[in-house]
Amino acid sequence: MTEFMLSRRGLLTSACCLAAAPIFTPVTFAAMPGDKRFVTIVLRGAMDGLDLVQPYGDAGFAALRPTLSLTPDKGLIDLDGHFGLNPAAADLMPLWKARELAFVHAVSTPYRDQRSHFDGQDMLESGGEHVAEEKTGWLNRALAVIPRSDARKAIDVNTSTELILTGPNNVDVWASDSNLGPAKDEMQFLMRLYAGDPAFAKAMDEAMRANSASMMAEPSGQRGEKITDVAVLAGNMLKGDYRIASFSITGWDTHVGQLGQFKRPVQDLAQAITTLKATMGADLWSKTVVLAMTEFGRTVRENGSGGTDHGTGGCAVLAGGAIDGGRILGRWPGLADGALLDDRDLMPTADVRELAAAMLYRQFDVSAEDLTEKIFPGLSFDKGSQFLRG
Numbered sequence: 395m396t397e398f399m400l401s402r403r404g405l406l407t408s409a410c411c412l413a414a415a416p417i418f419t420p421v422t423f424a425a426m427p428g429d430k431r432f433v434t435i436v437l438r439g440a441m442d443g444l445d446l447v448q449p450y451g452d453a454g455f456a457a458l459r460p461t462l463s464l465t466p467d468k469g470l471i472d473l474d475g476h477f478g479l480n481p482a483a484a485d486l487m488p489l490w491k492a493r494e495l496a497f498v499h500a501v502s503t504p505y506r507d508q509r510s511h512f513d514g515q516d517m518l519e520s521g522g523e524h525v526a527e528e529k530t531g532w533l534n535r536a537l538a539v540i541p542r543s544d545a546r547k548a549i550d551v552n553t554s555t556e557l558i559l560t561g562p563n564n565v566d567v568w569a570s571d572s573n574l575g576p577a578k579d580e581m582q583f584l585m586r587l588y589a590g591d592p593a594f595a596k597a598m599d600e601a602m603r604a605n606s607a608s609m610m611a612e613p614s615g616q617r618g619e620k621i622t623d624v625a626v627l628a629g630n631m632l633k634g635d636y637r638i639a640s641f642s643i644t645g646w647d648t649h650v651g652q653l654g655q656f657k658r659p660v661q662d663l664a665q666a667i668t669t670l671k672a673t674m675g676a677d678l679w680s681k682t683v684v685l686a687m688t689e690f691g692r693t694v695r696e697n698g699s700g701g702t703d704h705g706t707g708g709c710a711v712l713a714g715g716a717i718d719g720g721r722i723l724g725r726w727p728g729l730a731d732g733a734l735l736d737d738r739d740l741m742p743t744a745d746v747r748e749l750a751a752a753m754l755y756r757q758f759d760v761s762a763e764d765l766t767e768k769i770f771p772g773l774s775f776d777k778g779s780q781f782l783r784g
Contacts, residue, residue, distance in 0.1 A: 421624050422559045424533075424638040426540055430681045430716065430757040431632050431674075433639045434533065434750075435666060436558065437659070437688035438515065439646030442702050443709020444694065444740065445656055446483060447497045447722070451476035452729050459696045462652060473497075477722050482660040485668055489713055493720035494671075494679075498710040498749055498781075500724050502690060502742035504772075509704035511647070514689030519557035521747055523772040532747075532769050533640060534561030536754055539764045558640055621662040622669050629673025632682070641666075646688060652701040667713045680715035683753050687711075687746055693738050694729060707740030710749055716757070723781065744780070747773050752781035 445462055449455050450470055456463045464470035470478035471487060477497075479487065489495035503517040505525065513525045521532030621643055628639040643666060645659035663686060671679045691708030707727070712719065727733050727741040735741045751765040751773060760769070762776050 421628060421639065421641040422556065424537055424559075425635040426637045426758075428541075428637060428758070431637050431639075431678065431683070431714075432753060432757045433628060433632070433670065433682065433684040433714075434558065435663070435684065435686040435711075436515070436519065436556070436640070436642040437646050437663070437686055438511075438642050438644045439648075439659075439688075440511065440514070440690050440692055440704055441646040441659070441688040441708065442648060442652065442656065442692040443497075443499060443688075443707075444692070445648075445652065445702075446480050446660060446711075447473070447499065447709055448478050448480065449476060449499075449726070449729065450478050454729050458694050458729065461700055462696050462702075474722060480656070480660055482657040483664045485661075485664040486713075489667070489671070490720055493718060494713060494715055495667075496712040496717060496719040496721050496723050498712065498723040498744070498746075500707045500727050500740055500743040501687075501710050501746040501749060502707050502744075503746055505690060506706065509690060509706075511689060511704075516557065518687060518689045518746070521750070521770045528771070530561030531556070531558040532750065533558045533638070534563050535769045536758075536760065537561075537563040537638075539760055539768060540754075540758045556640070556642065621666045625666040625669035626673050629670045632670075632674055633678060643686075648692070649697070649701040649703060650699040652696070655701070663711070667711075671713075676715075682714040683716045683757055684713040685710065685750060685753050686713075687750070691740050694734055694740055695738065705739040706735050707742040708746070710746055712749075712753075725780075745773060748775055748779055749781050751775045752779045755779075756782065 444455075444459075448464055448470055450463065450465050456465075464478065464480070466472045466478060469481045471481060471484060472478050473490065477499075479490070486495055503514065504523050505514050505517045507513065507525065516525055519531050519533075520528035521535070522528035624641050628641060632639055643659060643662050645655075645662070648655050667684055667686075670682075670684060674682065687710045688708050691705040692702035693705045696702055712723070725743040727743050729740075733741060747770045751760075751770055752775075754760045754769070755762070755765060755775075755777070765775050766773050
């Protein structure tokens with residue numbers, strides 16, 4: 395990982411950051427050859443998958459969640475006769491119908507201890523079997539085995555990289571001052587300074603294109619608060635040299651008043667995915683996989699405050715033209731007596747690391763050996779994975 399001051403090398407690798415930094419939450423990119431794209435979205439706070447994709451056909455679900463459960467006659471969007479989509483995510487339905495969206499229930503990291511957000515996110519991003527076992531992120535380790543260009547490595551628009559991309563493989567960190575952004579005259583100065591430099595001119599062109607598109611997404615006073623801006627930047631960068639992007643969506647820790655609180659992050663997630671598709675265009679979207687995942691699920695029973703507490707089995711979201719969607723993936727454990735983990739949580743039936751490994755295998759031909767030995771230590775994975783089946 396390299397932190398850098400403004401220099402020709404820094405300008406070349408961070409021109410997009412100079413143009414757009416004031417309006418974005420943390421987002422990372424990596425460049426490499428090939429046509430396939432991969433986007434990871436970390437849903438920080440423990441998303442309640444049982445609220446996003448509700449098992450309304452499971453006997454007993456309504457009794458476990460008398461306030462939070464819905465049915466198709468009360469606004470739930472039916473998916474397959476057993477599961478239904480929270481109406482806050484209605485904008486995702488065109489993707490479901492186009493088979494560009496899937497949900498994976500009952501997935502989890504190996505984490506089973508105190509249900510700490512810090513520890514859960516550590517394991518989700520490090521890809522290890524135990525808390526603090528791995529000091530680097532699985533996406534950074536993946537960069538070491540994916541053929542890619544040396545010209546532009548990875549960029550994190552933040553004060554430091556997120557764990558998922560932290561490690562020995564080259565990641566440039568551009569630390570911005572949230573109260574200071576490049577003014578118009580500063581941008582013009584930089585453009586004049588390197589007007590005769592083709593490499594810089596190309597990087598600056600990408601930066602200006604991303605910034606221009608994102609500025610149109612929301613009024614200037616709201617841009618820094620909207621996930622739309624992040625998705626526009628990611629989509630534009632993926633139209634250029636970049637093949638991997640990663641960012642986060644927060645707000646999923648719904649202990650109190652979940653009925654109202656859950657709506658905002660769900661809409662953020664739907665907006666992020668649909669904006670990625672719109673920005674990238676049909677051709678690139680057809681080569682793209684988006685994986686959204688969270689550190690752990692939430693309790694099956696709602697609590698006395700109209701919310702849910704930290705649980706275990708969760709739900710991951712897959713999107714993109716490169717997936718075979720329109721399906722609920724994974725093995726559903728059910729909610730019957732004796733089926734819950736510790737009589738409180740959705741029982742995990744698959745390791746979320748297997749899902750991530752399958753997407754790396756599919757998109758970049760990463761070998762099963764590299765996936766299990768270098769990227770996700772301790773994971774059992776081969777090309778017969780349930781997440782590679784059509």
